[in-house]
Amino acid sequence: MTQARAEPGNLIDGKAIARRLTDRVKIEVEALREKTGQLPGLAVVLVGNDPASEVYVRNKALQTHRAGMRSFMHMLPETTPQDELLGLIARLNGDPQIHGILVQLPLPKQIDPAVVTNAIVPHKDVDGLGEVNAGRLSLGIPGLVPCTPLGCLILLRETLPQMRGLHAVVIGASNLVGKPMAQLLLREGCTVSIAHIDTRDPAGLAREGDILVVATGRSGLVRGDWIRPGATVIDVGITRVPTHDGKTKLVGDVVFEEARQVAAHITPVPGGVGPMTIACLLHNTLQAARLTLDPQGGLA
Numbered sequence: 001m002t003q004a005r006a007e008p009g010n011l012i013d014g015k016a017i018a019r020r021l022t023d024r025v026k027i028e029v030e031a032l033r034e035k036t037g038q039l040p041g042l043a044v045v046l047v048g049n050d051p052a053s054e055v056y057v058r059n060k061a062l063q064t065h066r067a068g069m070r071s072f073m074h075m076l077p078e079t080t081p082q083d084e085l086l087g088l089i090a091r092l093n094g095d096p097q098i099h100g101i102l103v104q105l106p107l108p109k110q111i112d113p114a115v116v117t118n119a120i121v122p123h124k125d126v127d128g129l130g131e132v133n134a135g136r137l138s139l140g141i142p143g144l145v146p147c148t149p150l151g152c153l154i155l156l157r158e159t160l161p162q163m164r165g166l167h168a169v170v171i172g173a174s175n176l177v178g179k180p181m182a183q184l185l186l187r188e189g190c191t192v193s194i195a196h197i198d199t200r201d202p203a204g205l206a207r208e209g210d211i212l213v214v215a216t217g218r219s220g221l222v223r224g225d226w227i228r229p230g231a232t233v234i235d236v237g238i239t240r241v242p243t244h245d246g247k248t249k250l251v252g253d254v255v256f257e258e259a260r261q262v263a264a265h266i267t268p269v270p271g272g273v274g275p276m277t278i279a280c281l282l283h284n285t286l287q288a289a290r291l292t293l294d295p296q297g298g299l300a
């Protein structure tokens with residue numbers, strides 16, 4: 001065990017860390033406005049009317065305004081043909097008021113998410129999911145980094161003084177979270193393992209992790225006995241489940257009450273990774289705006 005130990009189950013306060021990041025973005029947005037006379041603008045595109053997506057998208061717009069940036073919402077019907085969505089993206093690509101473009105996932109089945117993601121010009125791809133930004137991340141050169149893994153990295157940096165040499169285990173190998181997360185951890189100097197659907201003994205591998213990042217979308221997958229005593233656990237999962245009294249609540253991929261007995265640090269759901277995803281979207285929109293408005297500002 002290489003990391004400093006506190007008592008078990010210390011909560012990582014994603015909400016507080018996200019608020020601090022958003023406050024910093026707000027100050028830098030104001031500085032950019034003073035320097036260039038312009039504000040960063042974020043376009044969010046939602047296709048269809050999934051109620052959960054609508055909540056997220058509205059929340060994103062609210063937070064964008066809170067950080068002093070402009071937000072532009074585009075709500076398209078469920079039946080929108082792919083060509084029409086590509087037409088909108090082409091207009092947003094050419095619009096000087098827009099510095100970041102986010103197309104909410106998942107998309108209806110007539111639309112290929114890879115085609116849409118790659119239609120966004122790389123310097124406006126604030127989700128960092130296009131081929132250019134994904135390639136840059138894997139080559140270790142500056143680019144726009146996907147919001148959720150970036151948020152997880154910031155939480156880990158706030159929690160662990162040093163990640164170099166730690167074994168980080170990522171459960172889930174999606175392009176959205178698992179793969180970019182593994183790249184970021186590698187860049188921090190971790191030894192990285194990725195568990196995926198065909199991994200023979202995911203629990204055994206997970207128990208090797210000084211850091212455990214779980215991003216599978218399967219609620220309750222990770223039990224207390226998957227966790228190395230003293231590990232730091234980041235739970236990316238977020239699933240709405242029914243409760244006994246006929247209401248619903250949000251849960252992660254980790255059985256929280258079990259895991260907090262074993263882990264040194266753990267993110268709650270809600271109040272962990274979720275708020276960081278939105279704060280990082282604002283951070284990326286500021287970075288994207290700097291790329292065109294203040295090129296010397298550069299990317300980190």
Ligand SMILES: Nc1nc(=O)c2c([nH]1)NC[C@@H]1CN(c3ccc(C(=O)N[C@@H](CCC(=O)O)C(=O)O)cc3)C=[N+]21
Binds near residue numbers: 102103
């Ligand atoms: N292109 C794209 N980029 C995304 O980043 C993206 C997406 N599509 N599609 C959907 C998922 C989901 N997502 C969340 C963002 C914030 C919270 C969040 O703030 N959650 C709060 C709880 C919110 C509540 O109470 O409903 C929390 O965890 O504390 C959750 C989930 C971003 N996504």
